[in-house]
Amino acid sequence: xxxxxxxxxxxxxxxxxxxxxxxxxxxxxxxxxxxxxxxxxxxxxxxxxxxxxxxxxxxxxxxxxxxxxxxxxxxxxxxxxxxxxxxxxxxxxxxxxxxxxxxxxxxxxxxxxxxxxxxxxxxxxxxxxxxxxxxxxxxxxxxxxxxxxxxxxxxxxxxxxxxxxxxxxxxxxxxxxxxxxxxxxxxxxxxxxxxxxxxxxxxxxxxxxxx
Numbered sequence: 001x002x003x004x005x006x007x008x009x010x011x012x013x014x015x016x017x018x019x020x021x022x023x024x025x026x027x028x029x030x031x032x033x034x035x036x037x038x039x040x041x042x043x044x045x046x047x048x049x050x051x052x053x054x055x056x057x058x059x060x061x062x063x064x065x066x067x068x069x070x071x072x073x074x075x076x077x078x079x080x081x082x083x084x085x086x087x088x089x090x091x092x093x094x095x096x097x098x099x100x101x102x103x104x105x106x107x108x109x110x111x112x113x114x115x116x117x118x119x120x121x122x123x124x125x126x127x128x129x130x131x132x133x134x135x136x137x138x139x140x141x142x143x144x145x146x147x148x149x150x151x152x153x154x155x156x157x158x159x160x161x162x163x164x165x166x167x168x169x170x171x172x173x174x175x176x177x178x179x180x181x182x183x184x185x186x187x188x189x190x191x192x193x194x195x196x197x198x199x200x201x202x203x204x205x206x207x208x209x210x211x
Contacts, residue, residue: 070108083211
């Protein structure tokens, strides 16, 4: 270690002068700490709040895409989650639009069916009662031809709508109304306990794809 620099040692008996720039800084007084402490506490509080906000954002982002699995049964979802599903789907997902005071129950099947059911506040997903509005979108080839065929049934009633669409319902089962469009690979069913309500929603153009 011959190349390590060392400060020359004074000869024995030679007084050593301590220069001003190497003297230790004076210790803080209690008055100094009284001035610094509030800012230190505030800084720690802000850092803690920022960490909590970041954790909340990460948590919400992590659960944002948690849609119910196909064939996994019904589950309550948000409007944002319905929009995410519609954006990722090859087939439009129809609904009756947002409805304040109601929850959206989503059910998906492996056969390409998607159901959006409107549940009043306090009603849990999977409620067995047929008392709520349901909009179903069914992906299937030749759906419009099937709808045209159904319109020829003796008890069927049909109405033409815009974009050459067709609405069909049965006088023996008026609570379900079906609609479709030429060239579309899907069919839409609107169920309501009230037959008048189901028809009114369809004919008033309230049943539309989720955007």
